[in-house]
Amino acid sequence: MRIVVLAGGIGGARFLRGLKAASPEADITVIGNTGDDIHLFGLKICPDLDTVMYTLGGGIHEEQGWGRADETFTVKEELAAYGVGPEWFGLGDRDFATHIVRTQMISAGYPLSAVTEALCARWRPGVRLLPMTDDRVETHVLIDTPEGEEDAGSKGGRKAVHFQEYWVRHRAAMPAHAVVPVGAEHAKPAPGVLDAIAESDLVLFPPSNPVVSVGTILAVPGIREAIADAGVPVVGLSPIVGGAPVRGMADKVLSAIGVESSAAAVARHYGSGLLDGWLVDTGDAAAVDEVESAGIRCRAVPLLMTDLDATAAMAREALALAEEVRA
Ligand code: FO1
Numbered sequence: 001m002r003i004v005v006l007a008g009g010i011g012g013a014r015f016l017r018g019l020k021a022a023s024p025e026a027d028i029t030v031i032g033n034t035g036d037d038i039h040l041f042g043l044k045i046c047p048d049l050d051t052v053m054y055t056l057g058g059g060i061h062e063e064q065g066w067g068r069a070d071e072t073f074t075v076k077e078e079l080a081a082y083g084v085g086p087e088w089f090g091l092g093d094r095d096f097a098t099h100i101v102r103t104q105m106i107s108a109g110y111p112l113s114a115v116t117e118a119l120c121a122r123w124r125p126g127v128r129l130l131p132m133t134d135d136r137v138e139t140h141v142l143i144d145t146p147e148g149e150e151d152a153g154s155k156g157g158r159k160a161v162h163f164q165e166y167w168v169r170h171r172a173a174m175p176a177h178a179v180v181p182v183g184a185e186h187a188k189p190a191p192g193v194l195d196a197i198a199e200s201d202l203v204l205f206p207p208s209n210p211v212v213s214v215g216t217i218l219a220v221p222g223i224r225e226a227i228a229d230a231g232v233p234v235v236g237l238s239p240i241v242g243g244a245p246v247r248g249m250a251d252k253v254l255s256a257i258g259v260e261s262s263a264a265a266v267a268r269h270y271g272s273g274l275l276d277g278w279l280v281d282t283g284d285a286a287a288v289d290e291v292e293s294a295g296i297r298c299r300a301v302p303l304l305m306t307d308l309d310a311t312a313a314m315a316r317e318a319l320a321l322a323e324e325v326r327a
Helices: 010-022 047-057 074-081 093-107 112-123 163-169 193-198 214-218 223-229 250-256 263-270 282-293 308-326
Strands: 002-007 027-032 038-040 043-045 128-131 138-144 158-162 178-182 202-205 234-237 277-280 297-300
Touching (some): 002 214, 010 027, 010 047, 047 112, 047 128, 093 112, 158 163, 178 250, 202 308, 214 223, 263 277, 263 282, 277 308, 297 308
Parallel strands (some): 002 027, 002 202, 027 128, 234 277, 277 297
Antiparallel strands (some): 038 043, 138 178
């Protein structure tokens, strides 16, 4: 069974652990979001690719869902001692090595897809991890200019900040007026992405952020069309449970694109042109009829990834719904 999974950060990576447990013989290709990428201290950082690689490779900081376990922050402290910021993005010493190797390889001319393959040779995540594109795409968020932060980028009392600044520095505390994957319109799918979709037996949308993770991957020209035309079941799992994101702040970016934070609204946002099946949490069983009336097969099952068994059960439900749709 060849499965393609469009994954963002923490939710996507945790779901993949369950999928591997539920279907150990499956050949899984992960198309990873790179819109969260940020350049700091002269290094290219790929949060969503690293979260998948560390989570499946056994190096993740489990409670955080990002960064390495057993971290120290000596380099970060020394940078701060030189007054070199930003301090709000927590890069640990072990994590720095990943970004140094990545940046070194990119500077030597390797595309991000080759770099990711090289890093995964160490971590052995047990899936093929492809960046959505080798081109530079960085999500920016339009916010009201914070007090005293007017700068050249400010216009009409608003400014665009890098997604990580909005997400980590500001904790998404203020409304996002727009979310823009800068560069997406000129980006090409990375080598292997379109082939993996065309040759797949199933495409899954894990409970990742529908705007800044799955949405960003779908914004790369050609990917949405390839999935819609693949002629295989496309099944998603709602990241919204009981009207709120299980983790993270997806509601903030959903409102930016005018989508309410509900399991049914996210399914409708993806649309029946893309989605064949949608899993909602048992607490959202009332949404099943609404989703089905949108032409998307829907089931209510437990969707909280409380542990590996719970996540594997969710993955099995998604595989079962895919077979129901395929029939
Ligand atoms: N998230 C935080 O909330 N605080 C941090 O300081 C932080 C640092 C960080 C460093 C490397 C990395 O790969 C991820 C990091 N994240 C941090 C998480 C990151 O913002 C999110 O994982 C994704 O961008 C959203 O899925």
